[in-house]
Amino acid sequence: GDSVTQMEGPVTLSEEAFLTINCTYTATxxxxxxxxxxxxxxxxxxxxxxxxxDDKGSNKGFEATYRKETTSxxxxxxxxxxxxxxxxxxxxSFLGGYxxxxxxxxxxxxxxx
Amino acid sequence: xxxxxxxxxxxxIGTGKKITLExxxxxxxxxxxxxxxxxxxxxxxIHYSYGVNSTEKGDLSSESxxxxxxxxxxxxxxxxxxxxxxxxxxxxxxxxxxxxxxxGTRLSIL
Numbered sequence: 641g642d643s644v645t646q647m648e649g650p651v652t653l654s655e656e657a658f659l660t661i662n663c664t665y666t667a668t669x670x671x672x673x674x675x676x677x678x679x680x681x682x683x684x685x686x687x688x689x690x691x692x693x694d695d696k697g698s699n700k701g702f703e704a705t706y707r708k709e710t711t712s713x714x715x716x717x718x719x720x721x722x723x724x725x726x727x728x729x730x731x732x733s734f735l736g737g738y739x740x741x742x743x744x745x746x747x748x749x750x751x752x753x
Numbered sequence: 754x755x756x757x758x759x760x761x762x763x764x765x766i767g768t769g770k771k772i773t774l775e776x777x778x779x780x781x782x783x784x785x786x787x788x789x790x791x792x793x794x795x796x797x798x799i800h801y802s803y804g805v806n807s808t809e810k811g812d813l814s815s816e817s818x819x820x821x822x823x824x825x826x827x828x829x830x831x832x833x834x835x836x837x838x839x840x841x842x843x844x845x846x847x848x849x850x851x852x853x854x855x856x857g858t859r860l861s862i863l
Contacts, residue, residue: 684843685854739784743796745795
């Protein structure tokens with residue numbers, strides 16, 4: 641079946657550091673890929689998405705590129721802020737119809753001043 | 754911003770009580786979902802619905818039940834709460850695009 645593997649956390653960074661959270665996937669076919677973010681006490685928010693190979697999703701300074709050859713969708717940000725502290729989930733889905741979403745286990749990011 | 758609402762946000766209640774967690778969305782989405790999120794953060798799909806009068810069980814077995822009488826409303830019910838039901842419950846909805854989530858209900862059973 642489909643699966644998503646993302647790097648273990650927690651990840652602790654100093655403010656303005658570079659962030660990478662690795663995500664790889666296994667799927668039959670060509671899914672859409674997503675990063676969701678969950679701030680403390682809240683639900684998940686869609687951060688960015690990519691629907692086909694080589695697409696780059698971006699939002700709020702975060703970026704991720706859909707790499708079919710390496711089945712990866714790594715999340716990056718050039719300079720993190722304290723307000724980026726949250727849990728980040730990588731996910732895949734086949735949009736349209738019943739779209740079961742396969743989530744990774746989440747990576748907790750803590751940014752310290 | 755997605756408009757999907759869950760109530761209550763927090764609930765602490767005794768064993769054996771009947772509980773209903775509410776979820777409503779104003780986006781006209783046909784598909785709705787319930788997830789259980791454990792303290793380790795992992796999400797588990799427990800119920801989903803394709804539309805009115807459609808309900809299906811998810812990947813994780815749950816003693817809860819759901820109903821979908823109206824498009825916008827997808828309540829989850831526990832007939833007799835137990836401490837093992839203590840968790841965070843997240844509701845989501847979607848049309849043809851990505852799922853949108855509510856802020857969740859944190860449930861504690863004493």
